[in-house]
Amino acid sequence: MSKKDKCIVGNNDECAKARLTIQDTLDIVGGKWKLVLISILREGKLRFRELSREANITPRILSKELQELEMNGLVTRTVRNTKPVTVEYELTPYSETLSEVIIALHNWGKNHRKRVLENELHVKDLQSA
Known part of the structure; x- marks a missing residue:
């Protein structure tokens, strides 16, 4: 080539x-979190704590990542006038432009994981021979 x-x-x-x-x-x-957060939010809007638990991410890091996603027009933040106040996050229509990227990364990751597991099995077979 x-x-x-x-x-x-x-x-x-x-x-x-x-x-x-x-x-x-x-x-x-x-980075480590943005596409993970986008993929989680593809299922629908979530409150901050729900998103933190689902992604297994600390609130401090989650807050930073969400601010950056919001700044770039990928996520919206809605403050609900409830007691206590709740904050929900959801994807914007613009975030759909990342669908092909997310699907491609998912497929690549699935194939890579399969390859790694097959290589581990092959190494174990060689070690036991």
Whole structure:
């Protein structure tokens, strides 16, 4: 495979732009939690504590991640006038633009997990032989 073919979109100038757009994407949804939170919220809106429990994430980190997702237009925060006050989070319609990315990551992760488990079994077979 030539160097040109390794780039996603074509010539060197386009490759540089592609790397920049990939970095932009990772700046928005990268890290350990953002795509996990988005995938959880795809099932429907949740209150802060429910989301914290579901993701197994500390409230401090969850608050930071949700603020960033909200700032980038992927999540909305709704404060309900209840006693005590409840705060709900849900995905925006814009978050649907990440569906293909989430599905691709899910499929890749499933295949990778299968490969790792098969390799572990193969290593165990070699060790017991």
